[in-house]
Amino acid sequence: MNYRDTFSYTTISESLVDEHFGRPLYYYNTIGSTNIEAKILATSGSPEGTLIVADEQTAGRGRFNRHWSTPKGSGLAVSFILKSRLSNPQISQMPMLGSLATAYAIEQLCNTSPQLKWPNDVWIEQKKIAGILVETSYTKNLPEWLILGIGVNVNSAPLKVTNPYYDTSCLADIIGHKVDRVNLLQRLVHNVGLLYNKLEKNSIRKEWQKRMLWKNQxxxxxxxxxxxxxxxxxxxxxxxxxxxxxxxxxxxxxxxxxxxxxxx
CATH class of the missing domain: 2.30.30.100 (SH3 type barrels.)
Structure with missing residues (x-):
């Protein structure tokens, strides 16, 4: 299969024209961390639905401040700014929302069924493919905004990180061919929006548990x-x-x- 990477501000913007989320769109060829940039933008007043995307992320972080790299042309490094539906019970569901939206997007495009590892990882064939990082800002003990960060290994995995708990892989290695990152991103944005509107219905946890890795084990x-x-x-x-x-x-x-x- 011939593969041509078309990941750019123009192609991403055009793919999101019918989506509620993804506007405004901030695209960077290289960035330290999309979550850090999202926090700066949220503090300066960027609205709900703002999407930050980078082709290369050099200083991304996951849980416990672990490094998460996204080499140029290899994956998705994105962050969403969210400002409504921020009760504490709903905030606690955001890692589930992010990982479930990622699993849906991968399944729709790649014809494979990811599993979800508590608390915030997406796995395929017993290897980590994606991770979620949620960060919230409070003012006088009330949530002001939330950043939903998602990193996906798409066409290559980052340099191996020594971790006793998991191995990493990428979608291309698992399905046997390169994946269109613009298409995957559009599906991810769409699914984040759909699930975000379901927060009040308490259905996200039920759907998450259907894909739970090692359940009852x-x-x-x-x-x-x-x-x-x-x-x-x-x-x-x-x-x-x-x-x-x-x-x-x-x-x-x-x-x-x-x-x-x-x-x-």
């Missing part, structure tokens, strides 16, 4: 204090917490950490 959680906790992953609570059944039978909520499958 024996896992190990490494919590924020680096303590291991073993149990059965039962699902996700409305507040985004992982519901874990301990080996004693007790049910607990886990709010932060890394999970991995335990071998029997």
């Amino acid at each position: 024996h896992i190990e959680v490494i919590d924020s204090d680096q303590n291991p906790i073993e149990g059965i992953a039962l699902g996700i609570e409305p507040n985004g917490a992982l519901l874990l059944q301990l080996l004693t039978g007790e049910h607990v909520n886990i709010y932060s950490g890394e999970i991995r499958l335990r071998s029997n």
Whole structure:
């Protein structure tokens, strides 16, 4: 299959003409971090739906301040500015919204079914393909704006990062050919908009759990204090917490950490 990369401000803007989200559009050939730029724009008054896109991201960050690189021409590095529907229960669903929208977009374009790894990763064939980072600004304990950052390994994976919890891959390696990034981005923007309008209906968690990686399986959680906790992953609570059944039978909520499958 012949592949020609057409990723640019013009092609992206034209693909989003019928979308509610994605305007205004800020496109960068190279940027440090789309989330950092989004926070600057949100603070200066950019409206809801603003989309920041970069062809190359050199200083992206994920959870626990981990580096997430996007080499030129390789993937998607995008951030959305959101300002309404920002009650605390809805904010807790935003990582689920971002990962579910990414999974839908990939499935629609690539004919493969991604799974979702708690709390905010998209996996295919037991490898990480995409990650979500949500950052919120509060004024007097009230949410002012929220940044939804999404990074997807599309046509090449970043340089291998040593991580004991997962390996990474890219869509092209999995499906066997290059992927049109403009088309994938349009589908991503469309699905973010659709799911954003469903926040009040509390349907996102139900859909997320249908794709949950390692659901009802024996896992190990490494919590924020680096303590291991073993149990059965039962699902996700409305507040985004992982519901874990301990080996004693007790049910607990886990709010932060890394999970991995335990071998029997």
